Amino acid sequence: xxxxxxxxxxxxxxxxxxxxxxxxxxxxxxxxxxxxxxxxxxxxxxxxxxxxxxxxxxxxxxxxxxxxxxxxxxxxxxxxxxxxxxxxxxxxxxxxxxxxxxxxxxxxxxxxxxxxxxxxxxxxxxxxxxxxxxxxxxxxxxxxxxxxxxxxxxxxxxxxxxxxxxxxxxxxxxxxxxxxxxxxxxxxxxxxxxxxxxxxxxxxxxxxxxxxxxxxxxxxxxxxxxxxxxxxxxxxxxxxxxxxxxxxxxxxxxxxxxxxxxxxxxxxxxxxxxxxxxxxxxxxxxxxxxxxxxxxxxxxxxxxxxxxxxxxxxxxxxxxxxxxxxxxxxxxxxxxxxxxxxxxxxxxxxxxxxxxxxxxxxxxxxxxxxxxxxxxxxxxxxxxxxxxxxxxxxxxxxxxxxxxxxxxxxxxx
RNA sequence: CGGGGCGUGGCGCAGCCUGGUAGCGCGCAUCGUUCGGGACGAUGAGGUCGUGGGUUCAAAUCCCGCCGCCCCGACCA
Numbered sequence: 001x002x003x004x005x006x007x008x009x010x011x012x013x014x015x016x017x018x019x020x021x022x023x024x025x026x027x028x029x030x031x032x033x034x035x036x037x038x039x040x041x042x043x044x045x046x047x048x049x050x051x052x053x054x055x056x057x058x059x060x061x062x063x064x065x066x067x068x069x070x071x072x073x074x075x076x077x078x079x080x081x082x083x084x085x086x087x088x089x090x091x092x093x094x095x096x097x098x099x100x101x102x103x104x105x106x107x108x109x110x111x112x113x114x115x116x117x118x119x120x121x122x123x124x125x126x127x128x129x130x131x132x133x134x135x136x137x138x139x140x141x142x143x144x145x146x147x148x149x150x151x152x153x154x155x156x157x158x159x160x161x162x163x164x165x166x167x168x169x170x171x172x173x174x175x176x177x178x179x180x181x182x183x184x185x186x187x188x189x190x191x192x193x194x195x196x197x198x199x200x201x202x203x204x205x206x207x208x209x210x211x212x213x214x215x216x217x218x219x220x221x222x223x224x225x226x227x228x229x230x231x232x233x234x235x236x237x238x239x240x241x242x243x244x245x246x247x248x249x250x251x252x253x254x255x256x257x258x259x260x261x262x263x264x265x266x267x268x269x270x271x272x273x274x275x276x277x278x279x280x281x282x283x284x285x286x287x288x289x290x291x292x293x294x295x296x297x298x299x300x301x302x303x304x305x306x307x308x309x310x311x312x313x314x315x316x317x318x319x320x321x322x323x324x325x326x327x328x329x330x331x332x333x334x335x336x337x338x339x340x341x342x343x344x345x346x347x348x349x350x351x352x353x354x355x356x357x358x359x360x361x362x363x364x365x366x367x368x369x370x371x372x373x374x375x376x377x378x379x380x381x382x383x384x385x386x387x388x389x390x391x392x393x394x395x396x397x398x399x400x401x402x403x404x405x406x407x408x409x410x411x412x413x
Numbered sequence: 414c415g416g417g418g419c420g421u422g423g424c425g426c427a428g429c430c431u432g433g434u435a436g437c438g439c440g441c442a443u444c445g446u447u448c449g450g451g452a453c454g455a456u457g458a459g460g461u462c463g464u465g466g467g468u469u470c471a472a473a474u475c476c477c478g479c480c481g482c483c484c485c486g487a488c489c490a
Contacts, residue, residue: 012439012451013425017483037482094490111490145414145488153489201490208490219489260490292490329448362450369450380449390449 001044001321003355003367008033008043010367020217022303023150025312029371031320038147038155045371046299048320050158053295053302054137056189056317057160060182066133066162071115073139075107079114083271094142108141113264113290116163117272127167127278130286131175135162137295149217151300152256158296165269165286167278172287176263179291183211183259190298191306191315194258197222199233201262207236211259211293217304218256225250256301261291312372313394321353323411324373326364328380338379341389341407348408369394375411 003009008030018024018034026032031046042050058068077097080086086097086107096108109115120132140159147155162179166172180196187194194211201208210233212222223241224231225248234252243250266285269275275283299318306313316322323345327338335356342354353373355364368376378390378399389407392399402410 011424016425017419019484034482091490093488113490140490142490146486148484159490257489262490290490326449331448360448360450360452362452365450367451378449382449 001353003353004357006030006044008045009357010370018150020149020152020300020304021307022152022217022300025303025307025370025372026150026300029312032151036155038144038153040151040154040156042296045320049299049314049318050295052318052320053190053298054158054160057186057293057295058137060186060189061135061160061162064133064162064178064182066135066164068136069119069134070136070138071109071112071119073109073141075109075115077105077107079118079272080107083114083268085114094144096141096143110140110142111159111290111292112136112161113163113268113288114272117268117274117288120163120165121272121274124165124274124276124286126276129276130165130167131171133162133164133175135160135291149219149300151296152217152304153219154296157294160293160295162291164289164291165274166288167276167284167286169287172263172289176261176289179261179289180209183261183291183293186293187211187213187258189317191302191317192258192298193305195222195224195228195231195255197224197231197233197255198236199260200235208260208262210257212255212257213301213305214253214255215301215304216254217301218254220255220257221252222255223250223252256297256304258298258301259291259293262289264288264290307372310366311370314372314374316374319372319374321351321373322375323350323352324368324371324376325352325354326368326376326378327354327356328361328364328378330358331381333384334379334381337384337404341377341379341404344408345411348412350408350412377407377411 010030011028014024015027018027026046027034029045030043031049033041033043035041077086085091095110097105099105116134123129124132137158137160139156141156144153144155147153164172164175166175184194192213194213197210197212199208199210212220221234222231223234223237225245227248230245239250241250241252266287269285269288275285278284302315302318303312306315325338325342327334342352345352372394374394376392376394383389383401386401388401388403390399391402391410
């Protein structure tokens with residue numbers, strides 16, 4: 001993409017009322033744009049990052065054997081009334097519920113247990129139909145009492161929600177552990193150091209596991225031991241900091257939740273009337289579990305944990321582009337060489353953001369630092385004299401000269 | 414929902430206390446000079462001062478209501 005033609009160019013000044021690091025850099029860099037409190041548009045750069053995150057999640061869910069689908073976001077109340085959640089005060093606080101101009105009630109989905117159970121119902125007849133796992137990556141709505149911190153807590157956000165149905169609790173337990181492993185793989189690929197933390201089950205069940213990334217912008221407090229054998233959300237932790245747990249000292253840290261998995265029992269399958277015949281011909285309700293990851297929040301947490309004073313430092317796997325190509329000066333030979341490199345890299349399959357603007361070196365370098373693409377390639381008169389370009393990693397201070405003809409090979413690795 | 418802050422060209426802000434021609438920086442347009450870490454000069458375009466009402470000869474400025482955004486708290490599948 002040519003930066004000169006980009007819909008959203010980086011801003012000179014940091015937005016005044018974006019206090020959190022992720023909001024400040026994402027808005028200034030032209031990744032996102034605020035529409036209202038807790039409501040953001042993903043601009044082309046941000047959408048690219050988001051899609052990378054989404055695809056990593058998708059790959060790991062597919063590897064689990066889960067099937068991707070897309071459930072409706074606009075819900076009639078019936079399935080929610082059947083489970084008793086439509087009128088649950090805790091649910092009412094966060095679920096957008098409204099009546100249309102004909103007096104008909106609707107809700108906007110903030111989770112899909114009821115809906116997926118209803119979808120699965122006619123397809124689950126026998127224990128032979130189980131286990132079954134389906135997921136979607138979709139927009140969710142939550143009427144947060146207080147949206148805040150940019151992409152960390154929005155009223156409209158993206159969520160990957162996976163649901164599994166099992167004939168036995170044992171089978172569910174095994175699958176639950178597999179999902180846990182898949183989640184850790186996702187986070188590792190995203191460049192996030194996620195902890196598995198025990199937590200309360202909220203409105204779903206008694207206990208659950210959360211995936212937490214330690215960072216100051218997080219809203220949770222986690223008590224943990226450094227050997228990682230123990231980690232609990234403060235909402236269920238009953239000891240205090242400094243206590244010993246299996247010989248290790250318990251510490252605490254602020255953390256951001258980027259995933260949560262729940263064992264749900266038969267609450268939702270029974271409510272939806274889902275049942276199957278077991279090997280003895282007995283009728284049973286399948287046990288169910290749900291597993292969520294917030295890809296849009298992950299984008300925010302990645303920024304919170306991958307930045308410096310100049311801007312974002314994207315991990316390679318989620319960077320909007322692999323290469324930020326900078327052409328310096330108005331010299332025609334420089335422009336020509338940059339254009340050629342741009343075309344050459346693209347045909348080698350390298351994603352390139354080409355800063356072809358008529359801006360000074362300072363502006364271009366500062367914007368490159370802000371946007372945070374992992375590899376910066378600078379073409380100038382100086383480098384061309386040596387038939388080379390300058391290559392610099394965003395995460396490193398030192399730059400190196402690389403011969404022009406070796407550039408595509410260096411960057412398509 | 415309680416507390417605090419804020420709302421003025423695209424962005425960042427001053428002006429408000431003490432009412433009287435709407436300003437600055439950046440950006441934008443045109444021309445020229447520049448060209449490796451936020452260049453320079455010249456000319457120019459661009460504003461319902463969040464919104465509704467009130468006070469007044471006169472309101473960005475004073476008073477009341479409403480809307481919106483940010484932060485702290487409560488809350489946080």
